[in-house]
Amino acid sequence: MEDLRYPIGPFRPRPSLSEAERKTMIRQIAETPTLLCKAVADLDDAKLDTPYRPGGWTVRQVVHHLPDSHMNSYVRFKLVLTEQEPAIKGYEENLWAELPEAKKGPIDMSLDLLEALHRRWVMVLENLSPADFAKTLIHPESGIMNLDRLLQLYAWHGRHHVAHITQLRKRNGW
DSSP: OOOTTOTTOOOOOOSOOOHHHHHHHHHHHHHHHHHHHHHHTTOOHHHHTSBSSTTSOBHHHHHHHHHHHHHHHHHHHHHHHHSSSOBOOOOOHHHHTTSHHHHHSOHHHHHHHHHHHHHHHHHHHHTOOHHHHHOEEEETTTEEEEHHHHHHHHHHHHHHHHHHHHHHHHHHTO
């Protein structure tokens, strides 16, 4: 049976990336806002407030989660690029998803935010050297991580959540 939590499979990082793999992942990050907009096109409030799986977030919460998460990642990239192995702070994504704007807010504000954020983030990513991608941070739960791993994570993350929505639409015939 399909695991609705991981419609594209769980995150499985590679220890290192080629330049071509990095470019592919940067392109995936660049495409996320457009794919998300297409995934939620023409959904009414009732559909936006439908959980993508039993016990999961609603489509609306998923839409608001993406810029929340990707803003954190963007800041983490910039910290790594401007500080020596910074210790970053985690955040309680499940509690963020319960805040009023995530539960009831219009999705257009998060779609717009994600678009602008990704334009800036991709500009940063496209100008990094292989040495930059080797720079590290200290994550409170995962330990030392380099930017190659974060790039993989967020290329996967956008596709992962877009697939939550597209698979829900397919299952429900929307």
